[in-house]
Amino acid sequence: MPATESRPCILLVSHCILNQNAVVQPLARSSGVLFDAASWALEQGWGIYQLPCPEFRARGPLRDRDTFDGYNTEDFHRSNREILDPVIRQLRRYQDAGYRIVGGMHVQGSPSCDPDTGNWITDILAAAEAAGIVIETHWQVPKTADAAFRPDDPATVFGDPRSRRVYPDGAATPTAAQRASADHRRAVFLAGDRIPVRPGLS
Numbered sequence: 001m002p003a004t005e006s007r008p009c010i011l012l013v014s015h016c017i018l019n020q021n022a023v024v025q026p027l028a029r030s031s032g033v034l035f036d037a038a039s040w041a042l043e044q045g046w047g048i049y050q051l052p053c054p055e056f057r058a059r060g061p062l063r064d065r066d067t068f069d070g071y072n073t074e075d076f077h078r079s080n081r082e083i084l085d086p087v088i089r090q091l092r093r094y095q096d097a098g099y100r101i102v103g104g105m106h107v108q109g110s111p112s113c114d115p116d117t118g119n120w121i122t123d124i125l126a127a128a129e130a131a132g133i134v135i136e137t138h139w140q141v142p143k144t145a146d147a148a149f150r151p152d153d154p155a156t157v158f159g160d161p162r163s164r165r166v167y168p169d170g171a172a173t174p175t176a177a178q179r180a181s182a183d184h185r186r187a188v189f190l191a192g193d194r195i196p197v198r199p200g201l202s
Contacts, residue, residue: 009046010094012104012124013038014113015053017141022053024065029147037141037149041105049091052083054112054120068111071119072173080123088127101128101135104161109143115158117168125161126181135161162189 017037020028041048055063055071058079091101104121107113112120115138128135138158141147149156166182167174174182 007098007100009044009100009102010049010091011041011044011046011102012049012051012091012135013041014104014106014110015051015056016107016113017105018048018050019053022056022061024055024063025061027065029145034141034147034149036147037105040149040151046102047099051087051124054080054083054123057083066111068117068119068168068171069173071111072167072171072178076119077123080120081127084123084127087124088131088133091128091133092131095133101133103137103139104135105139105141106158108140108155115140115161116164117166117171121161121164122166122178125164137161160189162186 016023017034020030020032020034023029054076055066058076095101104115104124106115106118106121108115110118112118115121121138125135138161139149139156140158141149142153142155162185164182164185166185167178
């Protein structure tokens with residue numbers, strides 16, 4: 001369903017949705033683009049902002065598969081902050097010019113880009129919040145063999161970013177500050193108004 005509102009909109013898209021060459025290669029589910037997800041995003045009539053791949057930047061294309069804990073390091077978060085600086089500056093300019101950041105499309109099960117627990121998503125949202133940027137909702141490519149993105153499947157809609165767990169159950173590396181931040185975000189989300197997914201876009 002193409003967008004009909006007058007305000008221009010931007011959708012943040014995890015890098016590998018448009019470029020599977022950045023994925024740890026045994027895990028790539030396409031030779032190039034995840035077509036279902038990309039097609040849906042294009043059909044909305046929104047601008048698509050492809051985020052950089054934090055894992056590629058930190059470890060390169062021949063990196064080994066790793067976990068949330070493996071990436072939850074100060075070196076990785078520092079690298080994320082460095083590549084986020086120009087991203088946040090651009091998004092702030094868009095928002096100041098009247099654009100809506102309608103949300104993000106990310107990858108379920110990724111240690112970096114899972115909308116619920118990904119380290120990269122945590123850093124994006126923290127930087128956006130500090131800059132006063134509102135990211136309204138999250139969609140996700142489900143953790144399935146074919147990575148099919150079906151708009152009528154509730155599994156593709158994560159919803160309000162404030163509802164995230166931040167780190168997965170059983171994670172060994174979250175610091176006291178990360179745990180406190182996650183608890184605070186969750187409390188604010190439960191106490192406040194949720195940002196709904198707009199009708200017809202789920």
